[in-house]
Amino acid sequence: MSERVENRSAGQGPGTKAERRLAAQLAAKQAAEKRRRRQSMLGAFAGVLAVAALIGGIVWLNSGDDDKKVDAGASTSPSAVAEPTMAAPALPEGADPALGTRPKVEAGTGELKKLAVTTLIKGKGPAVKSGQTITTNYVGVTYKDGKEFDASWNNGQPATFPIGVGQVIKGWDQGLVGVPVGSRVQLDLPAELAYGTKPPAGYPAGALRFVVDVLAAQ
Structure with a gap:
């Protein structure tokens, strides 16, 4: 009897070992629970970082799209869709610099009965x-209302052709022969010297007015 009591007091009896095992299991359980909570918190924090990164990426992409929209809008500004014009043409030596600028051509007045050649430069x-x-270089309009129907300035380069040999309308063959190179002339053509009163599809009918710059002759 006294021996058992002495063993218990020394911490070596069966009841003490069971308590120690229980305490160890409880401690292990508590440590595992702490690890789980720590891992859960770390996982949640990582998730928050991932969501923040995703949102930041979306905002950045959207801001890039806005920039692209602004650039696209700039490409459709009035200056971008303005009437096409050619670069300043090569002018003959000593020519008036005004030949490098597109002329403004207005409608004629009165009834046009014959070819009229007016020297502007x-x-x-x-x-x-x-x-x-x-x-x-030339601009062509209808004589009656000044509506433009053709212009070399819109094509990006001057027009080159034989003159006086039936390769162009009669009014040009008759009106440009004898004109000095470097001149700007206004040609008023009655219908019979232009495309007639019933021209082919795509050509203007009636009297026409042209302003022509003669840049070279060979």
Whole structure:
């Protein structure tokens, strides 16, 4: 009897071992619970970081789209869709610099019965001869209302063609032969010297007015 009591007091009896095992299990359980809570908190924090990164990426992408929309809008500004014009053409030596600027052509007045050639700028070069190939810039409008129907300025380069040999309308063959190179002339053509009163599809009918710059003749 006294021996058992002495063993218990020394912490070596069966009841003490069971309590220790229980205490150890409880401690292990508590430590595991703490690890789970810590891991759960770390996982939640990582999730918050991931969501924040995703939101930041979306905001950045949207801001990039806005920039693209602004750029796209700029490409459709009035200056971007303005009437096309060519770069300043090469002018003959000593020519008036005004030939580098597109002329404004207005409608005529009264009834046009014959060809009228009006010199707007007189060139200093040799006179155009029949059979030569000439280089010109021009604007063509209907004589009655001044509506433009053709212009080399819209095509990005001057027009080159033989003159006086039936390769162009009669009013040009008759009106440009004899004009000095470097000149700007206004040609008023009655219908019979233009495309007629019933022209092919796509051509204007009636009297026409052209302003022509003669840039070269060869």
